[in-house]
Amino acid sequence: MPPSGPYPARAHARKVADLLHKTIGTPTAGELHVVYFAGEKVLYRHDTDRELLFRQESNFFYLSGCDRPHSELLLTLETGNPKLALFVPPRDPLDVMWSGEPVSLEQVRATHDADVIEETSSLSSYLASSIASAAKVVVHTLPGPLPQVFSSLDAGVNVEHDSSETFIRALHEARITKDEYEIELMREANRISSVAHETVMLMLGEQAKKGDIVGRKGRGKRILLPADWELEGEADVEAVFTATCRREGSLNQAYLPICASGHHAATLHYCCGSSDFACGPVAPRTDDKFETAHEEDHAGCHTADDGGKKLLPQVILIDAGCEFRNYSADVTRTLPVGNGGRFTPEARDIYSLVLDMHTQAFQACRPGKHWEEVHFLCHEILVRHFLELGIFKGKYEEVLASGISAAFFPHGLGHSLGMDVHDVPLASLPEGRGEAPFFTYLRLRRPLEEGMIVTVEPGCYFSPHLMAPVLDSPFLDRTVLAKYEGMGGVRIEDGVVITKDGAENLTTVRKDIEWLETICGGRE
Numbered sequence: 001m002p003p004s005g006p007y008p009a010r011a012h013a014r015k016v017a018d019l020l021h022k023t024i025g026t027p028t029a030g031e032l033h034v035v036y037f038a039g040e041k042v043l044y045r046h047d048t049d050r051e052l053l054f055r056q057e058s059n060f061f062y063l064s065g066c067d068r069p070h071s072e073l074l075l076t077l078e079t080g081n082p083k084l085a086l087f088v089p090p091r092d093p094l095d096v097m098w099s100g101e102p103v104s105l106e107q108v109r110a111t112h113d114a115d116v117i118e119e120t121s122s123l124s125s126y127l128a129s130s131i132a133s134a135a136k137v138v139v140h141t142l143p144g145p146l147p148q149v150f151s152s153l154d155a156g157v158n159v160e161h162d163s164s165e166t167f168i169r170a171l172h173e174a175r176i177t178k179d180e181y182e183i184e185l186m187r188e189a190n191r192i193s194s195v196a197h198e199t200v201m202l203m204l205g206e207q208a209k210k211g212d213i214v215g216r217k218g219r220g221k222r223i224l225l226p227a228d229w230e231l232e233g234e235a236d237v238e239a240v241f242t243a244t245c246r247r248e249g250s251l252n253q254a255y256l257p258i259c260a261s262g263h264h265a266a267t268l269h270y271c272c273g274s275s276d277f278a279c280g281p282v283a284p285r286t287d288d289k290f291e292t293a294h295e296e297d298h299a300g301c302h303t304a305d306d307g308g309k310k311l312l313p314q315v316i317l318i319d320a321g322c323e324f325r326n327y328s329a330d331v332t333r334t335l336p337v338g339n340g341g342r343f344t345p346e347a348r349d350i351y352s353l354v355l356d357m358h359t360q361a362f363q364a365c366r367p368g369k370h371w372e373e374v375h376f377l378c379h380e381i382l383v384r385h386f387l388e389l390g391i392f393k394g395k396y397e398e399v400l401a402s403g404i405s406a407a408f409f410p411h412g413l414g415h416s417l418g419m420d421v422h423d424v425p426l427a428s429l430p431e432g433r434g435e436a437p438f439f440t441y442l443r444l445r446r447p448l449e450e451g452m453i454v455t456v457e458p459g460c461y462f463s464p465h466l467m468a469p470v471l472d473s474p475f476l477d478r479t480v481l482a483k484y485e486g487m488g489g490v491r492i493e494d495g496v497v498i499t500k501d502g503a504e505n506l507t508t509v510r511k512d513i514e515w516l517e518t519i520c521g522g523r524e
Helices: 009-024 058-064 093-099 105-111 120-130 166-175 180-209 234-248 262-266 290-294 345-364 371-389 396-402 464-470 478-487 513-520
Strands: 031-038 072-076 083-088 116-119 136-140 158-162 258-261 314-319 322-324 332-337 453-456 459-461 489-491 494-498 503-505
Touching: 009 031, 009 058, 009 072, 009 083, 009 166, 031 058, 031 120, 058 072, 058 083, 058 166, 072 120, 083 105, 083 120, 105 116, 116 120, 180 234, 180 322, 180 332, 180 494, 180 513, 234 258, 234 314, 258 262, 262 314, 262 478, 262 489, 314 489, 332 345, 332 489, 332 513, 345 371, 345 453, 345 459, 345 478, 345 489, 345 494, 345 513, 371 396
Parallel strands: 031 136, 083 116, 136 158
Antiparallel strands: 031 072, 072 083, 258 314, 314 332, 453 494, 459 489, 494 503
């Protein structure tokens, strides 16, 4: 269940204040440090009055718990007793006409956690009274010019503006570990996302029961109720996923869903999502031109006399997660499509490999473990499996040292997860130790700590672009590779919270092969 009670903004403010004090030291006599922050405004589409979807700036929400556009906050950093003041815009009759009544000031005071809550019209007078006894005021903001409210202070006030990364780094360091309230929000985001992933699996299973025949009802021929929807391609998968998230209580996706079928699954952040399901794996190469194995596109599915199409074996990689109260889930599942909901032997080999990477990486997660070590473990596992499959040849130590595995597992094992999917980058990369090619795109390079939430997302891909530089490697058997290269790729991803003794998986949808094939094959 989602957490109850106000969002713990004051606790977050104290956490940030403590980190700031460690950087700036003890203020001199008569010196007052304050933090000013403006929330997100309503934004509009290019040169029109059509407003874009509002989403509060993550750092502002962390310090306020406030989702109101055009809000502001002031945090006075009195040693040991920081004071948080939140300012929300007053009622605007014009906004009421178009958008309805806003939450009243009294309601904001009853539901938000701040020492002072007033309307934005009171900010100037509140600021003046807060700094009245200070001989010097140091204003910490995000990088940018001094906010106008400070320019209007009396000329006799000595104001120093710190727009360096001092404040934002303290914010990111505070946000990288989560409290119980935040963990429960992310648990709910993962629950909703897991339900959405399983809904797609169940729909694939219903189609498998009908012989993997789709398209009989036809798009555009008549209006279909959701119960009659079919998954004919990537866009259908995305539609079902996002609709399920809305029904379960999420307002937004945490990022644009990645729904990549067939060889599209070899593209890490494939964003097109508009192709119908393909007729199955690309045939192995018949000559030395690498590109010929990838010339088939998503077309040519067998068409039945009644207009239906039979899906042939392939995979679909679904990397999709929702937001819940501004906190993100990031979940990936790779599913069998066609073939009665079963993986092909080649797809099963690669899925088993990635599942082993995921299992061992999760087991390695614990406080004090450096994330680079967990990431490198996955490269070791991939090399061993590829040697067993015959894709790689040679001695294990030499193959690993060559770095060839990075052509098949190019990205990082995972990243910090929170209000943003690739959360708090300034706190995530403080002390990277490893070198390319294994660590080039690793977004988290520090030891794990209790309260961190990270993604564990190993993958294996057969991308023409990434494989081209290693095709002539003495460690690569191109004949064996040809059996696998057309399947695209596999990624498995969960959101994991680091606990006192290890880790807890917040993502609840299962990923073992037997269960997936049971659900996607309609045999549950």
